[in-house]
Structures are given as structure tokens and as C-alpha cells.
Amino acid sequence: MNAPTDTAISVSGLVKTFGNTRALDGLDLTVNTGEVHGFLGPNGSGKTTTIRVLLGLLRSDSGAARLLGGDPWRDATTLHRRLAYVPGDVTLWPNLTGGEVIDMLGRMRAGLNKQRRNELLERFDLDPKKKGRAYSKGNKQKVGLVAALASDVELLILDEPTSGLDPLMEEVFQQCINEERRRGRTVLLSSHVLAEVEALCDRVTIIRLGRTAETGTLSEMRHLTRTSIAADLAGEPNGLGTLAGIHNLEVEGTRVRFEADTNQLDAVLRQLTSIGVRSLLSQPPTLEELFLRHYQDDLRNGQKQVGAAVSS
Amino acid sequence: MSALVGTGSLVRLALRRDRLMLSVWILIFVVTAAGSAGATVGLYDTVESRIQASAAINKTPSLVALYGLIYDESSLGALSMIKLGAFGGALVAVFSILLVIRHTRAEEEAGRLELVGSTVVGRHAPLAAALAVTIAANVLLGVLTALGLIGSGLPVSGSVAFGLAWASIGVAFAGVAAIAAQVTSSARAAIGMAMAFLGVVYVLRAIGDTAGDSGPTWLRWLSPIGWGQQVRPFQGDRWWVLLIPVAFFVTTTAVAFVLVAQRDHAAGLLPDRPGPAEAGRSLSGPLGLAWRLQRGQLFGWMAGFVVLGLVFGNIATNVGSFMESPAARELIQKLGGVQGLTDAFMSTELGMMGVILSVYGIQVVLRLRSEESELRAEPVLATGVGRISWAWSHIVIALLGTTAIIAAAGLAAGLSYAAQTGNANDFGRVFVAAIVRLPAVWVLTGIAAAAFGLAPRAAVAGWAALVAFLLLGEFGPLFELPQSVMNLSPYAHVPRLPGGDFTAVPLVWLVLLAAALTTAGLVGFRRRDVPIT
Numbered sequence: 001m002n003a004p005t006d007t008a009i010s011v012s013g014l015v016k017t018f019g020n021t022r023a024l025d026g027l028d029l030t031v032n033t034g035e036v037h038g039f040l041g042p043n044g045s046g047k048t049t050t051i052r053v054l055l056g057l058l059r060s061d062s063g064a065a066r067l068l069g070g071d072p073w074r075d076a077t078t079l080h081r082r083l084a085y086v087p088g089d090v091t092l093w094p095n096l097t098g099g100e101v102i103d104m105l106g107r108m109r110a111g112l113n114k115q116r117r118n119e120l121l122e123r124f125d126l127d128p129k130k131k132g133r134a135y136s137k138g139n140k141q142k143v144g145l146v147a148a149l150a151s152d153v154e155l156l157i158l159d160e161p162t163s164g165l166d167p168l169m170e171e172v173f174q175q176c177i178n179e180e181r182r183r184g185r186t187v188l189l190s191s192h193v194l195a196e197v198e199a200l201c202d203r204v205t206i207i208r209l210g211r212t213a214e215t216g217t218l219s220e221m222r223h224l225t226r227t228s229i230a231a232d233l234a235g236e237p238n239g240l241g242t243l244a245g246i247h248n249l250e251v252e253g254t255r256v257r258f259e260a261d262t263n264q265l266d267a268v269l270r271q272l273t274s275i276g277v278r279s280l281l282s283q284p285p286t287l288e289e290l291f292l293r294h295y296q297d298d299l300r301n302g303q304k305q306v307g308a309a310v311s312s
Numbered sequence: 313m314s315a316l317v318g319t320g321s322l323v324r325l326a327l328r329r330d331r332l333m334l335s336v337w338i339l340i341f342v343v344t345a346a347g348s349a350g351a352t353v354g355l356y357d358t359v360e361s362r363i364q365a366s367a368a369i370n371k372t373p374s375l376v377a378l379y380g381l382i383y384d385e386s387s388l389g390a391l392s393m394i395k396l397g398a399f400g401g402a403l404v405a406v407f408s409i410l411l412v413i414r415h416t417r418a419e420e421e422a423g424r425l426e427l428v429g430s431t432v433v434g435r436h437a438p439l440a441a442a443l444a445v446t447i448a449a450n451v452l453l454g455v456l457t458a459l460g461l462i463g464s465g466l467p468v469s470g471s472v473a474f475g476l477a478w479a480s481i482g483v484a485f486a487g488v489a490a491i492a493a494q495v496t497s498s499a500r501a502a503i504g505m506a507m508a509f510l511g512v513v514y515v516l517r518a519i520g521d522t523a524g525d526s527g528p529t530w531l532r533w534l535s536p537i538g539w540g541q542q543v544r545p546f547q548g549d550r551w552w553v554l555l556i557p558v559a560f561f562v563t564t565t566a567v568a569f570v571l572v573a574q575r576d577h578a579a580g581l582l583p584d585r586p587g588p589a590e591a592g593r594s595l596s597g598p599l600g601l602a603w604r605l606q607r608g609q610l611f612g613w614m615a616g617f618v619v620l621g622l623v624f625g626n627i628a629t630n631v632g633s634f635m636e637s638p639a640a641r642e643l644i645q646k647l648g649g650v651q652g653l654t655d656a657f658m659s660t661e662l663g664m665m666g667v668i669l670s671v672y673g674i675q676v677v678l679r680l681r682s683e684e685s686e687l688r689a690e691p692v693l694a695t696g697v698g699r700i701s702w703a704w705s706h707i708v709i710a711l712l713g714t715t716a717i718i719a720a721a722g723l724a725a726g727l728s729y730a731a732q733t734g735n736a737n738d739f740g741r742v743f744v745a746a747i748v749r750l751p752a753v754w755v756l757t758g759i760a761a762a763a764f765g766l767a768p769r770a771a772v773a774g775w776a777a778l779v780a781f782l783l784l785g786e787f788g789p790l791f792e793l794p795q796s797v798m799n800l801s802p803y804a805h806v807p808r809l810p811g812g813d814f815t816a817v818p819l820v821w822l823v824l825l826a827a828a829l830t831t832a833g834l835v836g837f838r839r840r841d842v843p844i845t
Contacts, residue, residue, distance in 0.1 A: 055694045057842045081696040091687045093605065094421070094498050096587075096595075103591035104601060108695035129586035133421065133498060144691070157694075 007066070008033045008155055008186040009054060014063035016049055016210075023049040025210035026063070031188055031203075036181050038201035039190040040291065046210040047190040048088060051159050054188075055085060068155060081110045083155040084148035088163060088190075090140040092132030098139070099128025102147040109151045117150035123172050138164035149176055156180060156187045162196060174199055194291055206291065214290075225290050226259040228283045229268070234276025243271055254278075318433030322441035325428075326415050330445070337407055338453045340779070341478070345396055346460030351790035352392035353465045359386050366391050373627060377518040380541045389461075389470040389546025397477070401540045402514055404453065404478050405485035408446050409506040412489035415442035418499035426577065436569055439490060443565060446486040454479030470546030477543040480557040484536035485510065487564030494571035497580035504612070511616075513537055536560065598697050602705035606676055610713045613672050617665065617717050621724030624661045625742065628654045629732040655811030658729070658742060665721060666749030667782060667803060669714055673757035674774040676710035680764050681771040684843045699838050703765070707830060710757045715750060722746025745809035751822035752802035756781075758829030765836030768844045 009031035016024040024046045031037040041047050052058040054067050056076030065072050070079050084105075092101055099121075106112025121128055124142045135143065141164045148156055162170050177200050180187055191197050197204060198218065205215040214221060226247060233254045240256060241249055245264025250257045260268045272280070327334075356362045366385035369375050380398045382390050416439055419425040425438055458475030462468050485506065492505040513535035520532030521541075532538035536557055543553045575581055594600040680703055683689045692702060726742035760774030767773070781801035788798045798804050802825075805818035 052690075052842075057690065057693060059839075059841060077696050077698045080694055083694075085691065085694040087687065087690055089687065090691070093601075093688060094500075096604065097589065099589040100587070100591040100595055104595045105691060105695060107591075107596040108598075108692065108697050110696070127586075128589040131584050131587055134584045 006033050007031070009037075009065075009067055009188060011050070011054070011065045012063060014050065014053060014065060015061045016046075016053060016058060017061055023210055024053070024060070024063075027207060027210060028212045028215070029205050030215070031186060033186050034181070034184050035202040036177060036187040036189060036200050038197035038204040039188055039207070040192065040194070040197060040204060041190075041207040042192060045207050047207065048159055049210075050207075051085075051157055051188075051190060054157065055080070082153055083157060084109060084151045084153045085157045086141075086144040086148045086159065086161045088160040090144035092135065092140055092143060094131065094133035096132050097129055098126060098132070098135060098143040098146075101132065101143055102128065102150065105147040106151050109153060111152050112150050113152055114150075117146065120146045120150055120176070123176075124169060136164075138166065138169065141165060142169070145173065145176075149180070154185060156185060158187065159190045160192065161189070162191070162193060170196070221290055225262055225293070227262050227265060228257075228259050230257045230281040231255070231272055232278040232280075233272065234278060237275065239271055240268075243268060315434040315436040316440055317437060318428075319437040319440045319444065322415075322428065322433065322437055323444050326441060326445045330411075330414075334411075334449055338449065338456060341400070341404065341407075341453055342456045342460045344783075345393070345400065345457045345474075345478075346464045347787055347790075348396060349389075349392050349461050349466055350464035351787070353388065356388060356391060362386055362388060362391050366394075369394060373522045376522050377623075377627070380517070381521050382547070383544055384547035387470075387546045389466045389474070390544075392466070393461075393474055393545065397474070397545070398514070398517065398537050398541055401478055401481040401537050402510060404450070404482040405510050405536070406507070407453075408450060408482040408485040409489040409492075409503060409510070411446045411449065412442050412486050413493055413499050413502050413506070415445065416490070417493040417496070417502045420577070421497070421499050436572055439493070439568060439572055443486055443490060446489075447483055450479040450482035450486070453482065467546060469549050473543050473549040473551070474545035476554055477540040477545055480543070480554050481536055481540040483561045484539070484557040484564075487561040487568070488536075490568035491564055491571065494568055494575060495581045497582070497584060501580075510537075517541065598692065598702045598705040599708070601692070602679075602709055605679065606706070606709045606713070609672075609676070610709070610716070613669075613713075613717050614720050617669070617721035618724045620661075620665060621721035621726075621746075622728045624658065625725035625728030625730075626732060628658050628661075628729055652811060658725070658745060658810055659808050659812065662722075662725070662742075662745050662749060662809075663803065663806065665718070665746070666753055666806065667778075667785075669718055669749065670753045670756040670778055672717065673710045673714045673753050674760045674778060676713060677707055677757050677760040677764065678771055678774055680706050680761075681768060684768065685845045687843060687845075690843055693842060699842070700834055703761075703834055703837050707757070707761055707834075711754060714753050714757070718746050718749055718753075719743075741810040744814075748807055748809055748814075748819060751819045751826065752806050754826035755802040755822055755829065758826040758833070761833035762829040762836070763833070765833030765838075765840070768840070 007030060009029060011027060011029040014024050014027040014029075015022070027046065027050060029039070029050065039047055039050070049058065053060050053065055054072050056072040056074075056079070059073055068079055068082055072079065092098070096104075102117060103112060106117070124146060126139060126142045126146060130139075132140075141161065145158075145161055148158070162173055165173060174196065177187060177189070181202075187200075189197065189201060201218070203215070203217050204221065206213045233256060235254065237251055237254065237256045240246060240251075240258070243264075244267070245261035246268060247259045247261075356365060363385045366382040366387075369379070369391075370382055370385070378399065379394050382394055384390055416425075419428075419438065428438070454475035456475075457478055458472045461471035461474060488509050489502070489506045492502040492509075493499075496502045496505060514537050517532040517535040517538035520527075520529050520535070520538060523529050523531070532542065539553055539556045539560075542550065544550050571581060595604060680689075683706075689702065693699060722743040722745070725746060726739040729742050730736055730739040756774065756778055759777045760771070763771045763773040781803055784793070784798060784801045785803055788801075802822055805822060807814050807818070
């Protein structure tokens with residue numbers, strides 16, 4: 001556990017209900033100062049609700065939440081001057097231009113770095129003179145991003161900020177976030193674009209059904225997962241089938257293909273080399289696999305429900 | 313006809329969404345018509361009494377401008393429905409405009425039509441569906457109104473003519489709204505454009521009706537409101553006139569469909585001009601933002617109220633001189649002479665303006681609600697802007713805006729009235745009489761603020777309260793409700809100025825009530841979740 005000053009966000013046992021729905025059900029989240037923290041979960045898992053509690057917009061039913069050393073509900077306005085937030089669906093005022101919105105939101109925070117604002121407009125290829133109603137979804141999102149990135153703040157809270165951005169702009173976004181990291185700013189990045197989280201984040205928290213399913217660095221998480229291995233062996237693949245930590249073994253003569261628990265990798269490789277290895281291909285687990293494994297249960301249950309609904 | 317594919321499903325969607333709203337709107341029209349018919353039928357049981365009353369109206373230009381002429385002075389139906397023919401017709405037009413825009417431009421602006429448009433829906437289907445729903449609603453409104461009037465004891469043929477005249481006004485304005493929805497790219501602007509057209513044609517028929525036989529009476533034939541009146545329900549029932557609004561609808565709708573084909577999705581025909589690349593100095597806090605969002609509407613309302621004030625101030629002095637019959641003179645004497653009559657007229661008109669002004673106040677406060685539910689409040693409240701200062705920024709515009717509007721109207725009415733009488737004192741009397749409307753208006757904005765803060769999903773309570781107080785004021789005396797019930801309406805406590813006694817105590821109570829309601833709303837808003845959608 002880090003000392004409080006090193007922690008930008010700390011949430012424990014957070015519960016929030018809307019009527020009969022339990023949107024957050026004992027959520028834990030710790031974001032260290034200066035890190036880019038990925039906040040992963042499928043739609044409806046509670047990411048936006050968590051962020052709204054952190055912004056003091058929603059009041060939690062129980063649990064503790066601290067933000068930049070303050071109470072998100074009680075100290076909302078003073079904390080808000082030190083952070084910038086981009087909602088998942090940026091809605092603009094139809095008759096205000098993008099440039100006006102960027103300046104106004106900046107002034108409502110601690111202030112705006114004008115040089116950075118103009119630089120960001122150029123990099124994101126955004127026309128600030130258009131009226132809010134004339135922007136496409138992606139361009140609305142860019143208005144929100146420029147407003148946040150050009151503000152002089154310590155913490156950026158971004159809720160699926162790249163929805164609607166094209167791959168070129170996604171690239172610009174990733175560069176910007178890396179620059180923010182170098183400046184020492186803290187970023188909480190909620191997303192379901194796994195490649196984005198993998199490319200940007202120091203640590204990741206995965207949530208499902210309003211609870212924290214997993215949290216840690218990407219390499220820590222990979223330890224909990226499987227590495228896929230394809231090998232051409234010198235002899236018969238004896239003993240592999242009984243070895244602990246091997247899954248989905250496929251044998252075709254001397255060729256084998258399987259998945260190994262990452263923490264059993266040493267024993268598995270020793271067994272392979274004792275037979276003799278002609279070629280070896282190993283792939284570390286991607287976040288995607290990690291993610292899918294967590295949600296496989298949900299998916300299966302979901303399919304069952306769909307199946308039941310169809311058959312009934 | 314592939315461009316119309318999917319119209320049926322869109323009609324069902326619209327009916328599903330609006331079934332409650334449509335029923336309530338239609339019911340209000342039917343009940344109002346039947347109620348006022350039922351209330352007046354018993355009042356004029358002799359032909360003489362009708363002729364006397366009708367002649368008095370026809371000789372009063374201000375009433376003719378507002379309501380229209382009575383062509384058959386002996387007709388009971390014409391007399392009982394004179395107040396609702398044109399004025400109610402204008403409200404039917406508003407109903408049609410809002411309904412059409414709601415299902416065309418507003419949907420397109422919100423991006424929902426894109427979702428629908430990507431499914432198997434033809435290019436013309438959304439407009440066709442909106443018009444189908446609107447026409448059906450107007451026809452239903454007309455038929456039910458006719459049945460209501462028959463039920464109240466008016467002749468069958470005239471009742472049907474009246475219901476269809478109302479419906480025909482709604483149908484004509486459906487066509488107007490269909491065009492407005494294509495021309496602009498925002499729903500607000502489209503509604504504004506259609507409403508402006510309504511204002512112009514209402515004035516055209518007013519000029520035509522008051523012109524006298526040698527004047528430009530043909531102007532009334534340029535107005536859909538005028539067409540509705542020229543059907544002359546209960547006074548000959550000229551059915552053929554109904555063909556004009558139908559032809560007008562067919563023409564405007566054809567134009568609208570051509571325009572649909574001419575423009576891109578989400579765009580209007582009028583191009584969006586680029587605006588400033590940087591925010592001006594004033595756009596730096598919640599008040600600056602609220603002012604930017606609300607100022608256009610404020611200026612529009614102010615202009616409208618100045619015109620109303622000028623007209624009322626100008627015609628008030630004529631009210632007495634046009635009542636030449638002995639009975640009317642007797643009435644004038646009872647009311648305290650010509651002075652008393654003009655004062656009573658001014659007081660009534662200013663009271664009406666106070667009620668209309670509440671519409672503005674409620675609308676401004678409820679902007680808070682739409683900003684919240686359309687998720688525009690969230691990014692602002694996630695900055696250093698506190699909840700109270702954000703909510704207060706719109707409420708303060710409601711309070712000061714209503715003050716500015718009624719002051720401008722009082723100024724205009726006072727000046728034009730004093731110019732007529734040549735007595736400088738009259739300016740102050742009329743101006744004060746306008747200002748005393750404010751506390752009651754603020755009670756209504758307070759109700760809207762309280763609903764927003766405490767029960768945001770029921771924020772329409774602001775409108776419900778206005779309708780309830782309006783009905784109480786209109787029908788309370790007719791149904792002889794006890795004074796204690798009538799006193800529930802804040803408007804009942806406004807001193808009857810000019811002419812009546814000025815008492816400050818009820819005004820102080822109204823201000824305190826408004827302050828308490830507003831405070832309750834602000835406190836509630838500070839404590840609750842945001843956004844509640």
C-alpha cells in the first residue's frame with residue numbers, strides 16, 4: 001500500500017445502487033500519482049458510475065473514496081479545479097463553437113495553456129470555428145479531449161475518450177497521453193479498447209458487475225495467465241499430457257500445440273528440452289485473452305439466457 | 313414509393329412515445345371548449361341579450377383584434393365560442409408545430425433519426441410519419457371538440473364546423489412546421505420560425521377584421537387563422553372554406569418533401585455560419601454560459617411584450633367610447649365610469665400578460681433540466697463550478713428576465729396610454745400595475761426550481777401548476793368554486809391594478825413563497841445525484 005500522498009485515487013468497498021440495480025457492489029480502485037491507469041470493463045460494468053462518484057456527481061451508498069487527498073463529494077469544487085474530465089459521450093451546446101467550449105471549460109478549471117491549446121487543435125486537426133451541432137461524433141470527442149489536455153491540471157479522468165476517433169487520431173491521442181505521463185500527470189483511462197490500454201497503461205484494474213475482478217501491472221497479470229506454445233520436437237511428446245499446468249494439448253506427430261500456465265512455464269520448458277526442441281514459437285498472453293477469460297463466464301451465461309429466451 | 317418505406321413503424325413509434333402527451337393535450341382542448349360553451353349557454357337565453365352582447369364585442373376594436381368578429385349577432389354558438397375560435401385555434405397551431413418538429417428536426421438533431429434512418433426506412437418516411445400522426449391528432453381533436461360542444465347544448469352542425477375549423481388550423485400549421493423543419497438545422501430555430509409565422513398571420517387577420525368595410529379586409533384571407541374563422545361556425549357553416557387549409561397543407565407538404573430531397577441528413581437549408589475560434593471574455597463562468605444560452609429567447613420575449621404593451625395601451629382608451637348602447641353605458645357606470653372601464657381592461661390584459669410571462673420563467677428554469685438530461689451539465693459540474701452557482705445562473709436569468717420583460721411591457725403600455733389620455737400620471741399607474749405581476753410569476757418559477765431540485769423526473773410539475781392555476785382562474789368563477797380554492801392560485805393574490813386598491817401584504821407573501829420554493833430546489837439539487845436522466 002502506498003502512502004496517501006502517492007495515491008491520486010483510492011476507492012474501497014464502494015457501493016452504489018439505483019433502485020433495484022446494484023451498479024457498484026464493493027468496488028476497489030487505487031491509482032498512484034503519476035501513473036496511467038487503465039480501467040477496463042464491458043458496457044454496464046460500472047465504469048461510468050465509478051467515475052461519477054469520483055467526480056462528486058453521484059453519492060455513494062457505502063464505501064470510501066478519496067481523490068487527490070480530498071473527499072470527492074464534500075470538496076467537489078476545489079478538487080475539480082485540479083482535474084479535467086472527458087465524458088464518454090461529449091455533448092456540446094448547439095450554438096457554441098468548439099473553440100468557445102474549450103476556452104470556457106478551461107477557465108472553469110484552473111486555466112488553460114493557450115499555446116498548448118493551439119498546438120492540440122492542430123495535432124487533432126480540429127476546426128474550432130464550427131458550431132457544436134455541426135461537429136461529427138469524433139470531432140465532438142476531440143473538443144472534449146483538447147479542452148482537458150490543454151488545462152493545467154494534475155489529474156485527467158477520461159471515460160472511453162477515443163470512441164468515434166479514427167485510427168490516425170487514436171495514434172495522436174496515444175502520443176498525447178504518453179506526453180502527459182512524462183509531465184508527471186496522473187491519468188485514469190476507462191476503456192474497452194484493449195490495444196489502447198495495453199499500449200498506454202502502467203497498471204490496470206478490471207471490473208465486472210460493479211466489482212474489481214483484477215488489478216495490477218500488465219506483467220503481474222500475465223503471470224496469472226497462459227502462454228501459448230507451438231513446438232516441433234525431436235521425439236514423441238511423452239509426458240506432456242500428464243504435466244501440471246498444460247491445457248488444450250494438440251499433438252500431430254512430433255508437433256505440439258498447447259497453452260501453459262505462465263507460472264508453470266519453467267517445468268514445461270524443461271520437459272520439452274528433455275525431448276529435444278527443433279523449433280519453438282511462444283506467444284505471451286494478450287490483454288485480450290486476459291479480458292476474455294474474465295468475461296467468459298458472463299458470455300456463457302449470457303448465451304444461455306439468450307438460448308433460453310429463444311427456445312421459450 | 314420506396315422513399316416512404318418504414319412510415320408505418322415510425323408512426324407506431326411516435327404513438328408509443330407520445331400517447332400520454334397527445335391524450336392530455338387533446339383532452340385540455342376538448343374540456344376547455346366544452347367547458348366554456350357550457351358555462352355561457354345559460355347566460356344568454358334571449359335573442360336580445362345575445363345581440364346586445366355580440367354588438368358590444370363587434371364595436372370594440374381591441375376585442376375584435378384579439379378574438380375576431382361575430383357575423384350573426386343572434387347566434388348563441390358564435391357568441392359563446394368567440395373567445396376560443398381564433399385564440400384557441402392559435403393554440404391548436406402551437407400543438408401542431410411542436411408535434412411535427414418533435415418528430416422531425418428534434419429527432420434528427422438528437423441523432424436518433426440517424427439510428428432509425430440506417431434501418432429500412434425511406435428518406436421521406438420520418439416526415440411522412442410525423443405528418444400522419446399530427447393530422448390524425450388534429451382530426452381526433454376536431455371530432456372530440458365537436459362532440460363536446462354538442463354535449464354542452466350547442467347546435468350539431470355548428471359544433472362540427474367549429475371542431476373542423478380548429479382541426480383545419482392545426483393541419484395548415486403542420487405544413488408550415490414541415491417546411492421549417494427542413495430549413496433550419498436546430499429544433500429551437502425551427503419552432504421559432506413556425507411560431508413567428510403564426511404571430512404574423514394572427515396579426516394579419518386582426519388587421520383584416522378591424523379594418524372596417526372599406527379597409528383591407530382581404531388580409532384575413534391570407535391567414536390560416538382567418539380561414540378557420542371564415543368557416544363561420546354557428547353562423548352559416550361555410551364548409552367550402554375548409555378546402556383552403558387543406559390545399560395549403562398539400563402545397564406546403566409537397567414543398568417540404570422536395571426540400572427533404574435537396575438537403576443532407578442533419579443539415580438544414582440555411583448553412584451554419586462559422587463562429588468565433590476563441591471564447592469572449594464573458595464566457596468564463598456559469599452565468600456567462602447561461603446568459604449565452606438564454607439571451608436570444610429573452611430578447612424575443614421582450615420584443616413581443618413591448619408590442620403587446622403598445623397595443624393594449626393604445627386601444628385601452630377606446631374601450632369605453634365604442635360602447636354606445638344604453639345597457640353598455642349602464643355597465644360602464646357600474647364599473648366607475650369610462651375611467652373604471654379602461655382600468656378594468658388594462659388590469660385584465662396585464663393579468664393575462666403575467667400568466668403568459670410565467671411561461672417564459674418556467675421555460676428558463678427548466679432549461680436546467682434539459683441541460684442535465686442531455687448530459688451538458690455534467691462536464692460543467694465536473695469543473696470548479698459548484699452546483700448552486702450553476703443552478704442559480706439560470707434561475708437568476710428567470711427572475712431578472714421576467715422583471716426586464718414586464719418592465720419593458722409596462723413602459724410601452726404606460727407611454728402609449730399616457731400619450732392617449734395626455735395625463736402623465738397615467739404612465740406611472742400603468743407601469744406599477746405591470747410590475748405587481750412579478751411576485752406571482754416568481755412563485756411559478758419557484759415551483760419549477762423546486763421540482764427540478766427535489767423531483768427532477770417530475771420537472772413538468774412547473775407546467776402542470778401553470779395549467780392548473782390558469783384553469784382555476786378561468787373556470788373557477790364560472791363553476792362558482794369557493795374563494796378558498798381560488799386562492800390556491802398565486803394570480804388570485806395580485807392587486808387589481810390599475811384602478812383597484814394596492815395592498816403590499818399579499819405581494820410580500822408571494823415573494824417569500826417564491827424564495828422558499830427556490831431555496832428548496834437549490835438545496836435539493838445540491839444533495840441529489842447528477843445526472844438523473
